[in-house]
Amino acid sequence: MDAKVSGLDQGGVGGLGQLVDDSTPEASGGQRRVAGRTSVGGVCGQPAVDTKGLTGRGAQRRLRDARAEVDRIHSEMALMAQRTLEVPGHAIKLCVHRRAAFEQVSLRWRLSHGTRAHLSWNDVAERIADYPRALMLWYQQANLLSQQLNVKERDARAALRKAREDLAGLDGELGQLI
Structure with a gap:
């Protein structure tokens, strides 16, 4: 032996x-x-005890990956909002709207001047109806992309919330074992 x-x-x-x-x-x-x-x-x-969490493939990693995905999407949103400011004579822009209580970020249309009120896409579509065709198509594409980013952000936040809950649940389970 x-x-x-x-x-x-x-x-x-x-x-x-x-x-x-x-x-x-x-x-x-x-x-x-x-x-x-x-x-x-x-x-x-x-x-x-399942030691998988100690190998870098567990709850901590899922939390880290989910946080990175949310941050990446927020960066894309900021870049998209910046692009709308580069349109010559922009009267309408996308802005990054934050709701800190829920860590929610979304892209919303706004007037660039005056009241700077938020606009629905229907309001934006009416305002750009007289724009040159290429510019009108650009705004339509920007709207489509902003909607996709808003959905991705919501889904990524849900994954982050789930990862946090999973980690909190593991902490509770480990506390019961000790």
């Missing part, structure tokens, strides 16, 4: 390596001998 220090156990509690024998689980009926103690399906004295 050759004993060795298991790579999994080297980073165990307190960073102490444990002696593990090389016997196969099949030969020992599914049991392992770890530092003189018998374990069935896990490390001795420890409840079976």
Whole structure:
């Protein structure tokens, strides 16, 4: 029987390596001998806990990826709003509308001058009806893209909220185990 220090156990509690024998689980009926103690399906004295979150593929990573996606979409929205300001003589622009309480961001049409009121697409369509065809098509494309970005932002925020809830749920489950 050759004993060795298991790579999994080297980073165990307190960073102490444990002696593990090389016997196969099949030969020992599914049991392992770890530092003189018998374990069935896990490390001795420890409840079976999913350690997948410790590999970089768990809840923390999903949260990080969801946050990055929301940030990426917000950057696209800011760029889209900036593009509408570059239209010569722009009377109508897209603006980034933020609702801090819900971390919601959306693109909305606004008048550039005067009251700077928000406009529905129907109002914008009426105002651009007399614009040259190419400019009118550009505004229509901008509207389509802004609607797509608004939907993507809403979905990305929902994924972020779910990732936060999953992580909070894991924290609660871990707290119950301890």
